[in-house]
Amino acid sequence: xxxHCFELNSLLNLDLKYWIINKDKPNIPILKIDENEMNLIQxxxxxxxxxxxxYNDNEYQISxxxxxKVKRKSGLxxxxxxxxxxxxxxxxxxxxxxxxxxxxxxxNIKHLKDSNTKIxxxxxxxxxxxxxxxxxxxxxxxxxRGLDIWKIYFTANKINVRYNxxxxxxxxxxxxxxxxxxxxxDYKFIPIKQDKFENVYYYSNEINNTHFINxxxxxxxxxxxxxxxxxxxxxxxxxxxNVLTVYNNYVGSNxxxxxxxAKIVLAExxxxxxxxxxxxxxxxxxxxxx
Numbered sequence: 327x328x329x330h331c332f333e334l335n336s337l338l339n340l341d342l343k344y345w346i347i348n349k350d351k352p353n354i355p356i357l358k359i360d361e362n363e364m365n366l367i368q369x370x371x372x373x374x375x376x377x378x379x380x381y382n383d384n385e386y387q388i389s390x391x392x393x394x395k396v397k398r399k400s401g402l403x404x405x406x407x408x409x410x411x412x413x414x415x416x417x418x419x420x421x422x423x424x425x426x427x428x429x430x431x432x433x434n435i436k437h438l439k440d441s442n443t444k445i446x447x448x449x450x451x452x453x454x455x456x457x458x459x460x461x462x463x464x465x466x467x468x469x470x471r472g473l474d475i476w477k478i479y480f481t482a483n484k485i486n487v488r489y490n491x492x493x494x495x496x497x498x499x500x501x502x503x504x505x506x507x508x509x510x511x512d513y514k515f516i517p518i519k520q521d522k523f524e525n526v527y528y529y530s531n532e533i534n535n536t537h538f539i540n541x542x543x544x545x546x547x548x549x550x551x552x553x554x555x556x557x558x559x560x561x562x563x564x565x566x567x568n569v570l571t572v573y574n575n576y577v578g579s580n581x582x583x584x585x586x587x588a589k590i591v592l593a594e595x596x597x598x599x600x601x602x603x604x605x606x607x608x609x610x611x612x613x614x615x616x
Contacts, residue, residue: 327442329504329523332435333497333530334449335361336577338464339429342422345413346388346396348405349381352413356400357392367412369534381411420456428460430467433581434529444476444523448497454480498538498545501526505570505592506561514552515561524568529585531577539574540588550595558595565594 344364345355359367366372372389379386388396397405416422438445447464451457465475481496499510507522508515528539538545550558564570570592575585 327444327523328525328527329444329446329521330435330438330527331446331448331497331500331529333532333535334447334451334461334464336434336529336531337431337447338460339431340423340460341427341429342416344417345415346379346392347411347413348400348402348409349411350409352411353415355413356410357396359392363392365532365534377407379407379410379412384412386412417451418453418456423456424459428463430464432467432471434577434584435468435473436471439472444521445473446500447475447478448500449478449480451480495538495545497528497530497535498542501528501539501542501572502546502549505572506564508557508561510549512552513549514554515549515557517557522564525571525573527573527575529575529577533576536574536576536588539572540590542572542590543593546592547595562594565592 341360343355343358343360346357346359347353347355367386367388370387372387372392375387375390375393377388377390377393379388393407396410397403416426435445445468447461449457449461451460454461461478468475479496479500503510503520504523504526506515507520509518509520510516511518528536530536530539550561553561572590572592574588574590576587577584578586
């Protein structure tokens with residue numbers, strides 16, 4: 327059986343907006359921007375324009391064109407970038423979320439109908455209660471088409487030194503756990519079982535997120551360097567006896583042929599030698615018993 331992991335945004339579009347605000351009037355948006363524009367801002371693509379909004383301990387690099395548009399809409403000719411902030415207000419208001427237009431993109435999952443597979447939803451909407459209505463709508467629509475959601479994973483889009491954002495690290499961690507069959511904690515494999523699959527399919531309509539999955543081998547190598555010897559041997563045995571494969575799907579706008587797929591076969595760690603595990607160590611010996 328295979329595992330198919332869909333980022334929530336690859337199956338639905340919730341028309342929420344980010345606000346560019348004047349810090350003196352945080353409840354009134356000067357300009358509303360969508361998720362695609364926000365992703366560009368966070369990607370650093372406008373870094374060369376050197377216009378940085380600093381707000382709530384975060385930095386956002388916007389384009390010259392956007393700054394000029396904000397100045398025009400604000401009505402303040404001498405508006406300085408230091409007066410601006412970016413607000414997530416709509417994303418934190420449950421009433422707004424429930425009333426916002428919701429568009430389902432179930433054509434991105436129709437190929438799994440009548441298949442013997444597990445379906446996982448990966449959501450960066452970390453507040454379960456706030457998005458419960460949206461997820462229930464998706465679940466009911468999938469059920470009506472003979473598709474069941476096996477699990478929903480919630481992550482948070484926070485800054486992480488190694489991978490630029492923690493969500494990217496979390497999604498790679500999720501895929502690795504299900505390939506190897508072990509949980510990851512504190513950047514190492516630990517002796518707690520996870521449901522395991524030889525093939526994991528990942529779907530994202532955000533190009534930056536697909537880059538994280540494409541880098542899964544590097545993340546895997548880093549995790550193994552921190553992993554205790556007994557777990558290291560278990561992981562290598564799994565790799566020697568199975569071909570563990572990730573199918574990383576970028577979900578485009580073409581409804582007929584939406585996927586651009588990269589195939590990644592997980593390779594054994596070869597950067598350092600495995601230290602010999604003591605024969606009387608029981609974690610591996612009895613691993614399948616717990």
